[in-house]
Amino acid sequence: MADLDHGRAWPGATLTRVPYWVYHDEANYRAELRRIFEGPVWNFVGLESDLARPGDYRTTFVGEMPVIVVRGDTGAIHAFENRCAHRGALIALDDGGCAKHFQCVYHAWTYDLEGNLVGIAFEKGAHGRGGMPDGFCKAEHGPRKLRTTTISGLVFATLSGDTPPIEEYLGDDVRRRMARVIRKPVQVLGRFVQTLPNNWKLYVENVKDTYHASLLHTFFGTFRITRLTQAGGVMVSPDGGHHASTTIDRADDRQNTAYRDQSIRSEHAGYRLADPSLLDSVDEFGDGIQLQILTVFPNFVLQQIQNCLAVRQVLPRGTGAMDLHWTYFGFADDTAEMRRRRLRQSNLVGPAGYVSMEDGCVGGFVQRGTVAAEDELSVVNMGGESAESQETRATEASVRGFWKAYRRYMGC
Amino acid sequence: MTRVPRANLAATLAQLNADYARAIDDDRLEDWPELFVEDCLYTITSAENHRHHLPGGLVYADSKGMLRDRVRALREANIYERQTYRHLVGLPAILDESDEGMRTETPFLVVRIMRDGRMDLFATGRYLDLVTEDAGALRFRERIVVCDSSRVDTLLALPL
Numbered sequence: 313m314a315d316l317d318h319g320r321a322w323p324g325a326t327l328t329r330v331p332y333w334v335y336h337d338e339a340n341y342r343a344e345l346r347r348i349f350e351g352p353v354w355n356f357v358g359l360e361s362d363l364a365r366p367g368d369y370r371t372t373f374v375g376e377m378p379v380i381v382v383r384g385d386t387g388a389i390h391a392f393e394n395r396c397a398h399r400g401a402l403i404a405l406d407d408g409g410c411a412k413h414f415q416c417v418y419h420a421w422t423y424d425l426e427g428n429l430v431g432i433a434f435e436k437g438a439h440g441r442g443g444m445p446d447g448f449c450k451a452e453h454g455p456r457k458l459r460t461t462t463i464s465g466l467v468f469a470t471l472s473g474d475t476p477p478i479e480e481y482l483g484d485d486v487r488r489r490m491a492r493v494i495r496k497p498v499q500v501l502g503r504f505v506q507t508l509p510n511n512w513k514l515y516v517e518n519v520k521d522t523y524h525a526s527l528l529h530t531f532f533g534t535f536r537i538t539r540l541t542q543a544g545g546v547m548v549s550p551d552g553g554h555h556a557s558t559t560i561d562r563a564d565d566r567q568n569t570a571y572r573d574q575s576i577r578s579e580h581a582g583y584r585l586a587d588p589s590l591l592d593s594v595d596e597f598g599d600g601i602q603l604q605i606l607t608v609f610p611n612f613v614l615q616q617i618q619n620c621l622a623v624r625q626v627l628p629r630g631t632g633a634m635d636l637h638w639t640y641f642g643f644a645d646d647t648a649e650m651r652r653r654r655l656r657q658s659n660l661v662g663p664a665g666y667v668s669m670e671d672g673c674v675g676g677f678v679q680r681g682t683v684a685a686e687d688e689l690s691v692v693n694m695g696g697e698s699a700e701s702q703e704t705r706a707t708e709a710s711v712r713g714f715w716k717a718y719r720r721y722m723g724c
Numbered sequence: 725m726t727r728v729p730r731a732n733l734a735a736t737l738a739q740l741n742a743d744y745a746r747a748i749d750d751d752r753l754e755d756w757p758e759l760f761v762e763d764c765l766y767t768i769t770s771a772e773n774h775r776h777h778l779p780g781g782l783v784y785a786d787s788k789g790m791l792r793d794r795v796r797a798l799r800e801a802n803i804y805e806r807q808t809y810r811h812l813v814g815l816p817a818i819l820d821e822s823d824e825g826m827r828t829e830t831p832f833l834v835v836r837i838m839r840d841g842r843m844d845l846f847a848t849g850r851y852l853d854l855v856t857e858d859a860g861a862l863r864f865r866e867r868i869v870v871c872d873s874s875r876v877d878t879l880l881a882l883p884l
Contacts, residue, residue, distance in 0.1 A: 502778045506878075507878065586793050651779070652786075663880045664876075664880040670879075
């Protein structure tokens with residue numbers, strides 16, 4: 313048993329068993345914020361297209377830490393803690409905008425676009441009295457700065473000096489899968505926030521869980537968007553933390569009766585849409601992959617479900633809650649017809665999505681189901697015990713991959 | 725086509741909104757698409773997206789068939805805990821009238837009641853409607869549901 317400093321234990325080295333306290337324990341949650349989100353990981357913090365001009369900024373979070381992400385005068389993207397160096401108030405109060413500098417409302421301390429403290433109101437006092445001591449050095453005071461990096465139009469940030477370059481962090485396979493989707497300038501179609509009544513890890517596991525998709529979601533199984541019998545598979549990065557699952561519909565699977573034979577609820581024979589234009593899709597990437605879900609440890613999801621594209625940012629909010637930030641997008645050169653197709657298919661995802669709706673509640677079902685079972689273990693055994701890529705989605709390999717990475721960062 | 729008498733317009737508009745709310749709150753979801761014309765647009769978005777002219781919606785239906793599909797999915801396909809809404813719908817303001825119909829704006833408030841009795845203020849906002857006369861009755865050609873908040877708790881199953 314590997315003990316953590318807060319006295320909780322893991323059941324040995326196996327990745328196939330996960331203790332339920334991990335979704336409920338307060339001390340462990342605080343350790344996650346420090347060791348994972350504020351540790352040597354790349355956190356997704358937004359789209360580069362939202363920071364087109366110098367001064368364009370968005371406010372977001374790294375774990376629970378409020379941060380400002382801003383395009384500087386030289387074109388570089390900066391990120392720093394949204395916390396005044398004086399008394400700790402939020403520096404920026406809006407979701408975003410365009411700024412020449414940032415000034416805290418409390419006592420008017422001013423920061424440049426790189427997060428440097430450049431101005432203190434009444435620094436020399438008034439009428440020769442008061443003010444800051446002569447020895448006070450502004451350069452030594454400021455909000456914590458994060459390193460940023462961009463890849464495929466996505467902005468990531470890290471607080472740690474030890475985080476490897478993003479290319480190395482992701483590995484070639486994940487990079488290729490990411491570049492496959494975000495291959496030209498994006499255009500945001502809409503943004504929503506979904507508050508989920510569960511620990512952040514339950515959602516990340518859900519996204520990585522290729523086994524559940526066509527069993528929980530009737531739309532996936534019935535309309536052959538993804539079924540476990542279809543071609544494709546799941547790619548897990550060597551460190552376990554990132555994954556990409558893919559589905560390819562091939563003619564040889566169309567008569568497959570595996571769902572019917574097992575009386576699985578999610579295959580609904582005879583279910584037809586009154587307006588099937590919802591599912592009218594085109595192979596825009598030219599490779600036959602109709603569904604690809606990609607995650608980057610710890611908090612990023614890139615989704616391609618047919619022509620419905622979105623990025624999702626996972627933000628923890630205590631042991632039993634999280635925020636899921638959805639950004640639906642298309643490409644700047646989309647035709648009107650493609651735009652309309654994406655909007656129609658967006659019915660599949662988001663808080664009201666024919667597919668994603670269930671992912672909004674199923675994490676809460678686990679959170680509530682396990683409240684008295686902190687010392688019990690969940691079973692993550694589909695597809696064996698390893699966290700390696702597999703040519704099937706009837707596996708929990710990428711969920712085990714998550715725990716492999718998680719335990720390494722947490723040191724347990 | 726029978727014209728709705730001008731003097732009764734405000735009352736007829738209020739009745740349309742009342743019928744709309746009751747269809748959802750009384751769990752007669754199958755009646756809900758019938759308040760729209762065939763070639764309709766129903767979307768749910770946020771004030772933030774609306775202000776920035778972002779077209780993406782939580783729900784995006786551009787035909788009555790898509791509304792019927794939404795109802796059928798809620799009945800037969802989707803998994804969510806039993807819940808009901810209570811709509812409080814304010815007075816419709818008529819903003820504009822033209823050949824295509826009346827542009828109206830109507831505020832709403834929706835309380836969501838879960839199976840265990842928990843009640844939450846689930847959504848507030850305004851309906852931006854294009855209301856048209858169809859076979860002697862008023863129906864929605866467009867209903868853009870603009871929620872004041874961009875945040876949705878857990879999931880949005882029943883229509884707003």
